[in-house]
Amino acid sequence: MKVAAYYGPGLFKVEERPLPEIGDGEMLVKVIAVGICGTDVHKAVHQTVKAGTVLGHEVAGIVERVGKDVTKFKVRDRVALAHHAPCMTCHQCLKNHHSLCDQYLKNNIFPGGFSQYVKVLPEHVRGTIYPITNDSTTFEEAAFMEPLACCVRGFHALDFQEGDTVLIIGAGPIGLQHLMLACAFNAGKVVITDLNPDRLRVAKTLGADLALNPQAKDFQAILQSVGLADGFDHVIVTVGVGALYEQGVSLAGKGGNVLVFAETPKGQKMTIEPNSIYSKELRIVGSYSSSPKHLQEALELIESGRIPVKTLISDRVPLEQVGEGIERSHKATDCLKIMVIPNQ
Numbered sequence: 001m002k003v004a005a006y007y008g009p010g011l012f013k014v015e016e017r018p019l020p021e022i023g024d025g026e027m028l029v030k031v032i033a034v035g036i037c038g039t040d041v042h043k044a045v046h047q048t049v050k051a052g053t054v055l056g057h058e059v060a061g062i063v064e065r066v067g068k069d070v071t072k073f074k075v076r077d078r079v080a081l082a083h084h085a086p087c088m089t090c091h092q093c094l095k096n097h098h099s100l101c102d103q104y105l106k107n108n109i110f111p112g113g114f115s116q117y118v119k120v121l122p123e124h125v126r127g128t129i130y131p132i133t134n135d136s137t138t139f140e141e142a143a144f145m146e147p148l149a150c151c152v153r154g155f156h157a158l159d160f161q162e163g164d165t166v167l168i169i170g171a172g173p174i175g176l177q178h179l180m181l182a183c184a185f186n187a188g189k190v191v192i193t194d195l196n197p198d199r200l201r202v203a204k205t206l207g208a209d210l211a212l213n214p215q216a217k218d219f220q221a222i223l224q225s226v227g228l229a230d231g232f233d234h235v236i237v238t239v240g241v242g243a244l245y246e247q248g249v250s251l252a253g254k255g256g257n258v259l260v261f262a263e264t265p266k267g268q269k270m271t272i273e274p275n276s277i278y279s280k281e282l283r284i285v286g287s288y289s290s291s292p293k294h295l296q297e298a299l300e301l302i303e304s305g306r307i308p309v310k311t312l313i314s315d316r317v318p319l320e321q322v323g324e325g326i327e328r329s330h331k332a333t334d335c336l337k338i339m340v341i342p343n344q
């Protein structure tokens with residue numbers, strides 16, 4: 001089978017690897033669509049993984065083989081899957097911090113999503129792989145289950161109520177998924193910021209009340225003109241830059257929540273005056289990755305059409321163009337979600 005393996009920033013090679021053997025309780029899944037994620041970009045650009053690693057984890061495909069004892073799935077089932085499975089029984093899992101479970105990062109799909117086939121382990125079969133039940137849901141749409149689940153989990157970490165105002169910093173694929181969730185969950189005014197005018201245009205079509213360049217001279221004046229001068233109920237920061245987290249905190253209103261949603265490069269800092277948290281009773285909440293419950297909710301939102309993820313797909317590329325796709329996703333000038341189609 002072919003994989004696209006990582007060998008350094010901008011350097012991916014398509015290699016032939018043996019088809020994984022599967023054991024009891026495991027499955028082999030043929031990858032039909034796999035999204036390029038911001039975390040793949042982060043790993044590739046900041047070299048946080050070893051040479052030869054196969055990245056990619058937003059996978060949808062067809063069950064090709066099932067091991068002994070697998071009863072939940074059969075060959076030819078259409079499925080969406082996520083790469084890390086929590087144990088569901090430890091202290092962190094019982095407190096709903098599934099992504100902090102000791103087991104969470106110890107298991108992964110093999111060799112990685114940018115591959116024609118992946119092996120999934122019994123713990124994935126148990127909790128992070130779900131059948132695509134709506135025949136009209138495409139594999140490309142279902143591949144959004146994992147990233148949308150992360151957004152759903154983040155959203156539920158806010159004490160959100162219908163009618164609340166929301167600011168989303170960053171209109172990339174993740175920011176736009178948060179925007180769609182805010183609209184689907186009946187937020188009040190929703191504002192999104194980005195430097196890229198194309199992304200702001202997409203945000204308007206997806207329901208943003210305002211899509212603004214945060215560096216525009218009249219940024220504050222515009223917020224004031226729509227009654228948002230005192231800040232937002234919720235600020236969701238989807239860009240891993242310390243200064244944007246500072247901006248997020250400054251734009252949170254009284255009793256506001258700030259969702260820390262994007263990984264920052266190592267050593268990146270933010271400076272906040274504690275009194276701004278104290279006097280406005282702000283909550284600063286982190287949300288990393290997803291959980292089985294949120295994967296299911298995300299897939300339901302996709303299959304019911306409530307979250308039209310298809311609008312975020314800008315490109316479909318073969319394994320040979322994974323490196324280029326990651327580069328383009330990093331520059332963020334001419335694309336949104338790039339889907340890799342490994343078996344074309």
Ligand SMILES: [Zn+2]
Nearest residue numbers: 037039058147
């Ligand atoms: Zn992802």
Ligand SMILES: [Zn+2]
Nearest residue numbers: 087090093101
């Ligand atoms: Zn656990």
